[in-house]
Amino acid sequence: MDWKTKIASALARDGRTADDDVIEELAHHARAMYDAARADGASGDEAEARVCEQIERWRRDVGRLRRTARRPAAIEPPPASQSSTAGFVQDLRYAFRLLRRQPRFTTLASVTMALGIAATTLLFSVTYGVLIKPLPWPAGDRLVVLKETRGGKPPRFNAFSNAAYLAWRDQAATIDGIAAWSQQTVTLSGQGEPERLRITAATASLFTVLDARPLVGAVFTQADEVASRGNVVVLSEGLWRERFGADPAALGRAAHFDGQPYTIVGVLPDRLAYPDERSRAFVPFHVPPISGNSLSMFNAIAKLRSGVSASQAAAEATGRGRFVADTGMTTMAIFGSTGAVAISATPLKDALTSDVRQPLIVLFAAVGLLLITAAGNVAGLQLARAASRRREIAIRAALGAGSARVVRELLAESVVLGSIGAASGLVLAWLLHRLVPVLLPADFPRVGDLHLDATVIAFSIVVSGVVTIVFGLIPAWRGRRIDLVSSLAEDGNAPAGGGARSRVGRTRLAIMTGQVAIACVLLVGASLLGRSFVALLTADRGYDPSGVLTARLSMPDSLFKPERRYEIAQALLERLSAMPRVSDAAFTSELPLTAGGSTAGLTLRTSSGPIFVQASPRVVSPRVFAALGMRVIAGRGFSADDTQSAAPVAVVNRAFATRYLQGAAVGVKIPMGLGYQDAGVEAEIVGVVDDVRYLASNDATHPEIYYSYQQLRGRLTVPVVTLLVRAQGDPATLAGALRAAVRDADGTLVSEAVMTLEDRVLLGLARPRLYMVLLGGFAAFAIVIAGVGLFAVVSYAVAGRSRELAVRTALGAQASNIVGLVVRQGLTVALSGIVVGLVAAMVLTRSMATFLYGVTPYDAVTFVSVPLALLVVTAIACFVPARRATRLDPLRVLRSS
């Protein structure tokens, strides 16, 4: 039964009529009523009669069956005003209302901007805080870090000798002061739980060089450097608050470091702590006079006289250094050379930040690209809207709006969008900024100087303003002039500017190309860093970090005698080896991946006469090579039988064997336990192990000598050892058992830094990982923007060409032809973007060379896979509109137009 016709004719009987959709609605009602009646058991005729009765009632009421079409209330344009600024404010208000009516567009555009602004603000905050911001000390720009070399070689550990220090200190003409310092780790006891602290031992001159005034009390003086006066300490503000409740009465009381009492004389503000805020306390350091062959090594900084350059100071120091006493063998041990002294002076800020400067600059440039692509996205969206608003703009123009007026109005929209984006970006940055200290690796320089301060906020506002106006002008300028007649003649729905032929369309395609190019550059950078990180992770460091748990054990001289240490070590090894799942338990005086360490000079008797060598001695337990997975490349490693009663033996590393013995090290005699004791006894080298590297397999290696602790007369002379436990399964699960074993071995012992060897490696890789994660995040963001942009452009083109595509389909075009047509446009944009991006990447990635490992900036895998990845993204972005195009019903499209 055609109820629609029936109702229409019934209503028309009185010469009146109702809207089509009212009739359709009533017809639906009639149909449902008929079906219900039939379901109730009524016959077809009865059911029809009931419905007709209902239709009759509707007919009587036809006057009220009227739906008033509701149109969205037109927005009142602002009245013309005399003052141009007042007009602009009205434009802003108008723009704001317009944007509020298009929440989806507004959200998309402002979220993109907000993310871009937040990322830029955060990175600027870090870059500015680390590289640009003045140092916290009053004369920060006059501070220089001093480094000493002998015969061009840097010392094996620390940076400056007492010889060079004393030669310069008392007669310096270019500096206002020099200070020596070194870092130590001590156990603080007495107030609450014992705690391991990093402290700075420094000459009293450090405080005058830094112009650092104490918060409470006083700093120590030169007289305090001599220990006979009793130990004194200056606490950091943080430590004072945490352990002494910020009580001024703490002055004069004692703090116990490694069991020794230190009288508290003052408190230093955290921001003035040197070398950084991780230094929790300051104790006096005495630079010893030269006596005999000994050299004392430490770090040194100086304050330049005003007007003096760092190089002038370095020249003076080098000049005075020529007259230092000859300390022969010790100099060889420490520097590996007895050549001439040379001193360099580097501005403190540069010295602190040299490692991170290049990566930060690269990341900052990357985030700049990201902001541009985000702003380009807003401009592209605006252009699309400008195109669909051609009629509106044409009408405005027809009513007498000049092009300046139209530009101003379109610009107002960009300004509103930009402000929303900037404001939410700043809020987001503010929220994320608190995470910065957590996200940055612990050893990142100047973390304490990072604040979202006025400079950062001002920068962020200026940048968002500039970006908003520049990218707002593009659509405004493109949208300002319109062919009135054709725009008004077109039907309002036909999107213009979708194709590449119109000016607006061309601008959009250009923006898209730029976005693909930026995504390409960022992706290349991220891929290089990612591959570099993987290469670092899998680098052959000469040992196997998997499956090993490590813990540091500190047994300071003040609390432990060497004999007691020996007992503890022996008991611990027995206990740990007996634990289930443990295959090897061992200890070493120095872990392979801790940089620096002790060094010794010794004379080696060889067939070609005595030679003078420099090497790091290490005291280890027999199973150490197995526990670390180090490779024995010649001879043998230590065995449990290498005890005091057996012949003394030693193992050297490959660097030692090749540098000093042309590879034939086994069988050569070297002094036993040098630096520890028994200097007169000789040990035979019984094996050579492969070199172990700090982080990368191209890191420099140093000659090393290993001694078994069992052959050192029952005395363990090193105060700090690292325990190593190799186990089946996850080694981290043994942490509790290891801690318990350490506690049981000696109640006063605390195991520190209990972590797997793999975690230690990752800790060392924290910076490359951070760079990779950041650039990877930027690249991902850029790809999403480019993908969404491509999708929009192609969808738009499909909508604009639907009539053409419908005609083609009607004339017999296959789905594949239609898809080809649609995809071609997306592909053209993507390909040109990729080409531009690859060329730019070739130029830009060169700046990354210094922090890449295992890949070149022109890595072939990267430069092939990145374009492929972008093409996949393009294909995905084109797929949906292409499929829509093939599903167009030609009849419907052609009829609707």
Next chain:
Amino acid sequence: MGMDALARELKRGSTELLILSLLEERERHGYDLARLIGDRSRGVISFHVASLYPTLYRLEEKQLIEGRWVEKAGQRRRRYYRLTAAGRKTLKSQRTTWQNFFEGLNRVARITTA
């Protein structure tokens, strides 16, 4: 006000209340509304389907409800109505008004509401 006028006003007011409360649960089409009013009032409220659509259109005009065409696969399109935020508010205040009205009547005339 004569009795006829009162009855007309009451009926008109109650129809609106009925429609709004039925749409509070979920969106429905016209026939559904007509059927539910019949079912739920157990035939007590004499309700003319003829006045349903004018009421719907009036409510729509007042922006208390919102109609939209819904097309489902294999079906002809139907017009569904749902409550707007303003409609929800009106429903609430109408409920209170009716409640007060009944309470008042009850106090004066001892009419017990069902």
